[in-house]
C-alpha cells in the first residue's frame with residue numbers, strides 16, 4: 001500500500017515536472033516567433049510610410065523633372081520594353097530585305113526604300129523614348145520654380161520620413177527588449193520551480209529502478225521475453241539491453257520474430273511471459289508491461305512500421321502536426337474556443353515541424369500531399385513524424401526496405417543525424433546488412449525467436465553461429 005502511494009506521488013510529481021518543462025520549452029520556442037511578428041509589423045509600417053512619402057513627392061518630382069525612385073524605375077521598365085519591341089521590328093525589316101535580295105540584286109530605289117524605313121524606325125523609337133523620359137508638366141509653375149519647390153519639400157519630407165523611421169525602429173527595439181525580458185523572467189521563475197521539484201523528487205524517491213536493477217546507461221531492458229502464437233513460439237526467452245544514445249540493430253531471417261518484439265515493446269502484443277523495463281527519465285524506470293498501447297508514445301517511445309503509414313489526405317506538414325498531438329498542452333476548451341494560448345502552441349509546433357522537415361531535407365515537400373511522392377521521401381517523412389513527439393526511443397521497422405542504394409546511404413546519414421541532433425536512442429530492425437553494419441553501435445542477431453549473438457557489428461559479422469544461421473554458411 002505504502003509503495004503504491006509512493007508510486008502515485010512520484011507519478012504526480014513527475015507529471016508536474018513534465019508540465020513545467022514543457023511550459024518553459026513553449027516560452028523558449030515562442031520567443032523567436034514573437035520577435036519575428038514584431039519585426040514584420042514594423043517592416044510593414046515602414047513600407048507604408050515610404051509609400052506615402054512617394055505618393056506625396058511623385059507629382060512635384062514630375063513637374064520639376066526629378067522623377068522619384070519608383071517613377072524612375074517604372075519609366076526605365078517602359079523604355080526597356082519599347083527598345084525590345086523596336087529590336088524585333090528592325091529584325092523583321094532586315095529579314096524582308098534579305099528575302100528580297102535572295103530573289104536577285106536590288107534596285108537603287110529599293111535599297112533607298114529599305115534604308116529610309118530603317119531610319120524611320122530609329123527616329124520613331126527615339127521620339128517615343130524621349131516622350132517617356134520627358135518631365136510631365138501639369139503644373140503652371142515655371143521650371144525653375146517647380147525645381148525650387150520640389151527641393152524644398154523633398155528636404156523637409158525626407159527628414160520627416162527619417163525621423164519617423166528612427167522612432168519606429170526605437171519603438172520596435174523597446175518592444176523586443178520588453179518581450180525578451182519578460183520571457184527571461186518567466187524562464188527564470190520556471191527554472192527555479194523545476195530545480196526545486198527535481199530536488200524534491202530525487203530526495204524523496206531515490207532512483208526508482210522499478211523491479212529491475214537497471215544500470216544508469218540502459219534505456220530499455222527485455223528480460224526473458226517470450227511470445228507464443230498458438231503452437232508457434234515467435235519470441236523465445238529473449239533478454240538484452242539497449243543503451244541510452246546508441247543505435248541498436250536487431251537482425252534475423254524472415255519470420256525470426258523481429259516485428260513481434262517491436263509489437264511487444266509498443267504493446268500492440270501482450271507478451272506471453274517476460275518483462276520489459278524502460279528508463280522514462282533520470283529517476284524513473286517503468287515496466288512497459290503495465291502500460292496500454294496508447295500510453296506508450298507519452299513515455300517517449302515512437303515507432304515506424306514495416307510499410308509506410310501516413311495520412312494520405314493530409315499535407316506532409318499536417319502529417320507531422322498530427323503526430324505532435326501528444327505534445328499539445330491546450331485542453332478541450334482551448335481547442336473549442338481557439339484561445340491565444342492554443343494559437344501560440346500551434347505556431348510553435350508549426351515552426352518545429354518546419355525545422356524537422358529542414359533537418360531531414362524535406363522542406364520542399366512541406367505543403368505537398370504524400371500521395372505519389374517517391375518511396376524514399378515517404379520513408380523520410382515517417383522519420384520526420386517520429387521526431388514531433390519528442391522521442392527518447394525511436395523504433396524503426398526495416399527503414400531501408402524498398403529503398404535504392406543511394407537512398408539507403410542517405411538514410412544512414414539521416415539516422416545518425418537524428419540520433420545526434422535530437423539526442424535519442426534508435427532501435428532498428430533491418431535486412432540491409434550494409435546499413436546495419438555501417439550505423440549500429442550494437443547488433444543483436446536472432447533466429448526462430450532466440451538470441452544467436454549480441455555485440456559490435458564486427459563481432460556479429462565474425463560470429464560463427466550468426467554466419468551459419470543467418471548468412472547461410474556452414475559453421
Ligand SMILES: Nc1ncnc2c1ncn2[C@@H]1O[C@H](COP(=O)(O)OP(=O)(O)OP(=O)(O)O)[C@@H](O)[C@H]1O
Pocket residue numbers: 229232234252253254255256257258259260261306
Ligand atoms: N499476430 C500473429 N499471429 C500469429 N502468428 C504471428 C503473428 N505475428 C507474427 N506471427 C508469426 O511469428 C513469427 C515471427 O514473425 P515476425 O513478423 O515477428 O517476423 P520478422 O522477424 O519481423 O520477419 P520479417 O523479417 O519477415 O519481417 C512468424 O512465423 C509469424 O508468422
Ligand SMILES: [Mg+2]
Pocket residue numbers: 258259260306
Ligand atoms: Mg518484420
